[in-house]
Amino acid sequence: MRLKDLGERALLRKLAPLGYPLDAPLPPGDDAGGVWLGEEALFLKVDGFRYRDVALRGMGPFEVGFRGVAATASDLLCKMGRPLGFALGLFLPPEAEEELALGLVRGAAEAAGRLGAFLLGGDTNAGEEAALVVAGFAEAKRPLPRQALPGDLLYLAGDRWGRLGAAIFAHYQGVGLEAFPAIREAAHYPLPRLGLLALEGLLRGSLDSSDGLAETLWQLAELGVRVELEALPLYPDVVALAGSEERALAFVLYGGEEFEAVLVVPPERGEAVEARAREAGLPLFRAGRVVEGEGVYLQGVPVPRKGYDHFRP
Known part of the structure; x- marks a missing residue:
């Protein structure tokens, strides 16, 4: 089935269980994935997007980089994960100015710092257009899955x-x-x-x-x-x-x-x-x-x- 017919949510339901640990602190398909490290959980989240899809009027590379870390951190925090660090994957056109890369990373570092976390490097790649992938990890004492009961x-x-x-x-x-x-x-x-x-x-x-x-x-x-x-x-x-x-x-x-x-x-x-x-x-x-x-x-x-x-x- 073509992806445009299947849809993103249905695709994720098929992908999420593949290779996922049975005793994980969160179920597959939740906002973040995780494993147990002793009595605490370590969460990992990856988010990616094209620059042109998120750069609203008045936003530059700094704001787009900031937004990248924000998107990843949001998934971690709503699971009660305290962000520890982030890494970036940059896709950049060879003809782009270096200020594009510097602005993206400076914005990402600013967002990470405001969350009490660090930017831990990443990877650079050539691409036909600018895009950003952000990986973030966090620790949680009490992981919070998606749950609801009548009366809540x-x-x-x-x-x-x-x-x-x-x-x-x-x-x-x-x-x-x-x-x-x-x-x-x-x-x-x-x-x-x-x-x-x-x-x-x-x-x-x-x-x-x-x-x-x-x-x-x-x-x-x-x-x-x-x-x-x-x-x-x-x-x-x-x-x-x-x-x-x-x-x-x-x-x-x-x-x-x-x-x-x-x-x-x-x-x-x-x-x-x-x-x-x-x-x-x-x-x-x-x-x-x-x-x-x-x-x-x-x-x-x-x-x-x-x-x-x-x-x-």
Whole structure:
């Protein structure tokens, strides 16, 4: 079957179990893979992209390199992994200026440093166009897989929801973000949340939301539950740029690239999670709950499953 017919999610389900250890701390196909080292887990995550696919209006090599490490680190952190180091694989056209390579690596090093980690070298290759592959590893005392039970509460960590969708919309509309500094910051420097680690031991499960919130929630529903959204965050700057609440809501559900986390919380731990998040300075939004059934709903209305797929337009 051709990949454009199969789709990325179906392909990953076929690939993930191949060679994966049976006693791993996370199941195959989760946001990161890992092995046990004594009583702790070591996670590994690899992410790659073409420069032109992520460089929004106003972004240069520094921001693209920063984004590369952010994407990888987000998958590690939502599994309760503390990032330790990152390595880069660069694909660069021979005719490119050296500042392209230097900017990518400087941006990656900046993001790694802000996360308390290091850049540990990598590899350079000639390519027809610029592309970047980032590998990151992390340690975790309590690995957090994708899990959910009926009755659990659903929280959205962070404050970039909808802002990346707004930035992508502005990019294709040729709109500058000078009047929207929070949206610009979210798009150019989407640093994942170290504050997630403060919630260790309180969560049932957690998922990275890079492919869009709706797709992430559908992945949660695949565990055999129904996701009931009661509300979603609609920030004034997102609504202003969108021009309507309806379009802003679409940015929240389908924007993607937030590098934020969807958190599943046992109901008896909701207050403790909110208190711990406040202490850690982690923005938290109560979005709904998990119930028996199937699918994803917003105030009783089905949420269509749409999200980023590398093999489908």
